[in-house]
Structure formats: structure tokens, C-alpha cells
Amino acid sequence: MTSGRVGSDRSEAPLTLDEEPPKTLGLLDQGAFWANLGVSLLGFSGALFLLDPLGGEPLTFPAALLAAVIGSLIGTAMVGVSAIPGTQTGRPAMVLLRGLFGTRLSYVPTVLNIVQMLGWGAFELWVIARGAQAIFGPGTPYALWVVLAGVVTIALTIRPLGSLRLLRRYVTAGVIVSMVWLSVVLFARVPSLGEGSWHAFAPAVDYVIALSVSWVPLAADFTRHSRSSAAAFTGVVGGYTIAQVACLALGIAALAIVGNDPDRVWDPFVAAPLGGLFFGILVLREVDQSFANVYSTTMSIQNLRPRLDRRVISVAVGVVTILIALVADVTAYGAFLSVIGAVFVPMFAVLAVDYFVLGGASRWNTAEDAPARWLMLVPWLLGFAAYWLVTATPTVGWWDAIWAAARSAIGFTSPPWLNAALAAFVISAAGTLLAGPIVRRRRMAEAERRDPALTGR
Numbered sequence: 001m002t003s004g005r006v007g008s009d010r011s012e013a014p015l016t017l018d019e020e021p022p023k024t025l026g027l028l029d030q031g032a033f034w035a036n037l038g039v040s041l042l043g044f045s046g047a048l049f050l051l052d053p054l055g056g057e058p059l060t061f062p063a064a065l066l067a068a069v070i071g072s073l074i075g076t077a078m079v080g081v082s083a084i085p086g087t088q089t090g091r092p093a094m095v096l097l098r099g100l101f102g103t104r105l106s107y108v109p110t111v112l113n114i115v116q117m118l119g120w121g122a123f124e125l126w127v128i129a130r131g132a133q134a135i136f137g138p139g140t141p142y143a144l145w146v147v148l149a150g151v152v153t154i155a156l157t158i159r160p161l162g163s164l165r166l167l168r169r170y171v172t173a174g175v176i177v178s179m180v181w182l183s184v185v186l187f188a189r190v191p192s193l194g195e196g197s198w199h200a201f202a203p204a205v206d207y208v209i210a211l212s213v214s215w216v217p218l219a220a221d222f223t224r225h226s227r228s229s230a231a232a233f234t235g236v237v238g239g240y241t242i243a244q245v246a247c248l249a250l251g252i253a254a255l256a257i258v259g260n261d262p263d264r265v266w267d268p269f270v271a272a273p274l275g276g277l278f279f280g281i282l283v284l285r286e287v288d289q290s291f292a293n294v295y296s297t298t299m300s301i302q303n304l305r306p307r308l309d310r311r312v313i314s315v316a317v318g319v320v321t322i323l324i325a326l327v328a329d330v331t332a333y334g335a336f337l338s339v340i341g342a343v344f345v346p347m348f349a350v351l352a353v354d355y356f357v358l359g360g361a362s363r364w365n366t367a368e369d370a371p372a373r374w375l376m377l378v379p380w381l382l383g384f385a386a387y388w389l390v391t392a393t394p395t396v397g398w399w400d401a402i403w404a405a406a407r408s409a410i411g412f413t414s415p416p417w418l419n420a421a422l423a424a425f426v427i428s429a430a431g432t433l434l435a436g437p438i439v440r441r442r443r444m445a446e447a448e449r450r451d452p453a454l455t456g457r
């Protein structure tokens with residue numbers, strides 16, 4: 001692996017890409033971080049899509065729970081696999097793409113990732129502000145909560161590894177106690193969880209996969225500091241799965257209490273005994289998500305500007321994120337965020353196959369002069385197309401019309417159980433495997449060009 005970096009003995013994340021990242025995060029650090037990401041205020045209302053993904057055909061509670069477990073395991077396995085190269089190379093997610101595509105080509109997904117992470121960050125500040133207003137009432141202005149949450153987010157990004165340790169030591173225990181308390185109180189109030197069927201089981205699994213894979217593009221930014229690949233993978237899959245299943249189950253209980261009205265899903269939390277306190281802990285905890293998004297935007301920008309101090313970038317990104325949350329309609333951004341997986345899921349499938357199967361682990365060049373690898377665009381684009389052929393999520397008219405025409409041109413009807421992200425992942429992975437012989441031939445030719453003595457062997 002070529003990277004051309006200098007060593008560093010810092011215990012915090014390095015300020016520039018030139019320094020080696022410290023490998024200080026163990027299983028508990030990763031597990032606690034990913035568990036915190038798995039509990040989300042958005043997940044409580046999102047539980048409705050798990051419970052009734054087709055609208056009008058709700059699952060039984062055991063069916064929904066099993067769908068949550070299976071979907072989380074599949075989705076987080078993808079996140080975990082995409083995270084391991086980060087641990088092994090010490091490179092952030094977008095810098096890894098230099099190894100896959102070459103440095104110049106990696107700038108395209110990097111810019112897209114910056115746009116989506118800014119969107120996610122603003123979305124999270126919006127959710128935190130709304131959650132705070134649910135507790136303290138509308139008297140305290142939305143803007144004040146956004147700015148407060150944004151300032152805390154920026155502070156966390158200045159010492160990211162310290163923030164992860166803080167999460168593990170203090171926040172995780174508070175989140176566990178809050179979740180247990182709120183579960184006990186809410187499940188005791190639930191009118192009935194017995195009705196429903198298993199009919200919409202597959203689409204429910206799909207929804208949970210989609211929830212999990214949105215973390216694929218940032219996983220390596222954090223697992224690059226892992227002590228081992230096993231700690232990274234197990235922390236991602238174990239921590240996130242347990243927390244997401246608990247979060248979705250609690251969301252189902254809260255929804256049952258308010259007649260499945262997602263706009264009132266937080267009411268039972270706040271109304272519970274000590275609800276303000278425990279729901280407040282969950283709202284405060286949500287800054288781990290805005291932190292992850294702002295920090296990942298920073299790491300992506302460093303792929304473009306490797307020697308720019310990450311603290312300066314984080315402050316600038318944090319301020320922009322606050323401004324977006326203040327002036328933009330972040331809920332409209334939500335539609336874009338729900339489909340950006342079309343870009344990143346197939347890309348990380350190509351990355352995983354090239355890295356683990358085709359020998360990328362030993363030969364990837366992630367330095368600033370890494371040459372372009374145009375061939376790798378082909379399986380990525382195939383997966384991208386597969387995503388749009390399969391997805392039923394409406395976007396903008398002209399774009400949806402293109403894919404409707406493509407579907408009818410090839411006579412394809414997407415079965416309702418098929419998940420777009422999963423289809424994109426599988427097609428891109430298979431396409432990369434098929435490209436394997438060409439990759440190997442090119443590698444041999446390159447080796448022979450460098451050392452003609454190999455030709456005679």
C-alpha cells in the first residue's frame with residue numbers, strides 16, 4: 001500500500017492527512033459509538049415504515065422485531081465490511097477511494113459525500129431542535145436550539161477521539177438507562193401489539209437495511225482509528241444492530257400509543273414519568289449523529305485539501321451546517337438523502353470486492369498521485385443503474401420517467417420485496433468480480449513493464 005505519510009505519536013486524530021492516525025479505539029469504543037448512532041430520534045417515527053411498509057398491511061410485533069434484527073444485521077454487515085479497509089490502511093473513507101478510482105476520480109464521490117453529509121448534519125440539528133421543543137415547549141425558539149446543538153457539535157469535532165471516549169464512558173450508560181426506563185413505561189401503556197400479519201415482512205426488512213446502509217460512506221472515518229479489524233467490524237455490527245432494534249421496538253410502542261401518528265410519536269416519551277429527563281438524554285445524545293456528519297464532511301474535504309488543518313475545516317463546516325438548518329427546508333433535503341445510497345452503496349460494494357478479493361489490500365495506492373482506474377467505474381455504474389431500476393422511491397418527475405422507460409425497455413418489473421440498496425450492492429459486487437481477470441492482467445502487465453525480467457518466468 002502506497003501512502004507516503006509521516007509518522008505521528010499524537011493520541012488525538014491527526015490534523016492533516018500527512019500524519020499517521022493513532023489506533024486507539026477498542027471494541028468497546030467502537031461498540032458504544034455505533035450503539036449511540038443506532039438510537040435515533042428519527043428512528044422512533046421511522047418505526048412506522050418498519051411496522052407498515054406497504055401502508056394498510058401492518059406486521060405483527062414479532063414479525064416487525066424479526067425484520068428489524070435481520071435488516072439490521074444485513075445492513076450493518078455492509079457497513080462493517082466497508083469499514084475494515086479504513087482500519088487496515090488508516091485512511092478515511094473518501095481517501096480510500098483514491099485506491100479504488102485514483103485520486104482525481106475520487107474527487108467526484110468526495111464532493112457528493114460532502115453535499116450529503118452537510119444535509120444529514122443539518123437534518124440532525126433540525127431533529128435535535130424539534131426534540132428540545134417537545135420537552136421545553138415552543139417558547140424557546142427553534143433557532144436557539146439549532147445554534148446550541150451546532151456549537152456542541154463543533155466542539156465535539158475538535159477532539160473527535162476524545163469525544164468517542166466521552167460517549168463510551170458517560171453517554172452510553174445514560175442512553176441505556178433511558179431506553180430501559182422508557183421501554184418499561186411505554187410497553188406497559190401499549191393497548192395491543194398482537195394484531196397484524198407477516199405479509200409485508202420482506203419490505204420491512206428492506207426498510208431496515210436502507211436505514212443502516214446510510215452509514216456506509218462515513219464508517220472508515222472512524223474505524224481508521226480502530227486497534228483491529230475485528231474490533232471495528234464487531235463494534236459496527238453488534239453495537240448498531242442492538243441499538244437500532246431497541247430503538248425501532250420502542251418506536252413501535254410509542255406509535256401504538258398515539259394511534260400510529262408519526263407526528264406525535266415523541267408525546268408518550270415526554271409524558272412518561274421522568275420522561276423529560278430521559279427523553280432529554282436521548283435528545284442530547286443525538287449530537288453524536290451531527291458530530292459524525294460534520295466530522296465526516298471534514299475528512300472528505302481533507303481528501304481535496306490534505307494539508308488543511310481539520311479543526312479549521314470542522315468549524316467552517318459546522319457553521320455552514322447551522323446555517324443550512326436555519327434557512328433551508330431540511331425536510332425537503334430528506335428525499336435527496338434517502339436516494340443518495342444509489343451512489344455510495346454500489347461504490348462500496350466495488351471497493352469491498354476489489355480490496356478483499358482482487359488484491360487491493362496489498363496494492364492500493366492512496367497517495368496524492370494515485371493514477372486513474374477507469375475500469376472500476378463500470379461495476380459502480382451498473383450498481384447505480386440497478387438501484388434506480390429497482391427503487392420505488394419517487395424523486396423528480398423527469399428522472400423517474402427515465403427509469404420507468406428503462407424498466408419497460410428491458411421488460412423488468414421490480415418485485416415488491418426487492419431492496420434497491422441490496423440489489424445495487426449485489427450487482428456491483430458481481431460486476432467487480434467479473435472484472436477481476438482484466439484487473440489481474442493489467443497488474444501483471446504493469447509489473448512486467450517495471451521489471452522486464454518477469455516476462456521470461
Ligand SMILES: O=c1cc[nH]c(=O)[nH]1
Nearest residue numbers: 120124214215289293
Ligand atoms: O445523521 C445521519 C443519519 C443516517 N446516516 C447518516 O449518515 N447520518
